[in-house]
Amino acid sequence: MSPISGCFGQTHSGKQRGENEDRFVIDMWADQNAALAVIADGMGSYGGGAVAASTVVDTFAELLHESLPESRAERYEMLLSAFYRADARIRNLQGLGTSEMGATVVACVATENEVLHLHAGDCRIFHFSGDRLAYVSHDHSVVQALVDSGIIDEQDAVAHPMRNAVTSCVGGPSSNLRLTIDPQYDADDSDGIQGDSAFRALSNGDVIVMCSDGLWSEVGRDKMWAAVKRTRLTGCVATELSAALLQLALAGPATDNITAIVIDTDRLREGLSQRRREKSSLRAASRVTGVLAERNMDNP
Secondary structure, three states: OOOOOEEEEEEOOOOOOOOOOEEEEEOOOOOOEEEEEEEEEEEEEEOOHHHHHHHHHHHHHHHHOOOOOOHHHHHHHHHHHHHHHHHHHHHHHHHHOOOOEEEEEEEEOOOOEEEEEEEEOEEEEEEEEEEEEEEOOOOOOOOHHHHHHOOOOOHHHHHHOOOOOOOOEEEEOOOOOOOOOOOOOOOOOOOOOOOOOOEEOOOOOOEEEEEOHHHHHOOOOHHEEEEEEEEOOOOOOHHHHHHHHHHHHHHOOOOOEEEEEEEEHHHHHHHHHHHHHHHHHHHHHHHHHHHHHHHHOOOO
């Protein structure tokens, strides 16, 4: 994958897992107008989780070979379709005799002014804006349902015995899981600031953190916010914050695989703009070369 200014991801197997079944991808569309970032947290025995997670990121990477639509509705449908294609491919592998497997997923399309995100399961996206945590995605999990119903609170959820039980994933055992993908598209949300919007409007200084549950379950929101504030001062938010978050997670029991992708929106905006200028310069140089070649052919 090509390095993208302002976007960086890191992953670690954790302290108790022999294999890392998390996968991630960060790459850019050829027109240089947007970046794709995806995390897949694999589930399944006998290495099935790694296969499922790899299938997910490979499927999403195929979007980079398509033109990124201009309209929000079409862009949303494009990202949504990758979830269903990955789900079908994993279920087909299971039908061929592979062990039951699946993956929880969070996927983003980041442009200069906004980020589109969708998720299935308990991989999360955090949006830090100004001096606050502006948004956290809503898990598809048993524990989240208990919190929503008021049976337990957020503090109880961290140590709940069913904290790892998800209610949605890509692939997975068909008997007790169905694929739910959120947030839903809202045509009336023109500014991207409504509570559960799939589109998040980006302001100067904003930071996006995408992560698997192995990270956020170890690193509370307060510690994550403190790390964001520290790295904002360094000018290297994406690389330093992703590393800092992994170290915070590894300071605990770290019983699960750990993955974080950080998007520094200021640096991303600069990187996208610079790449477009470079591409424009190359096109201009190519046109000049072509004109000169034509003149030389006309005047041998």
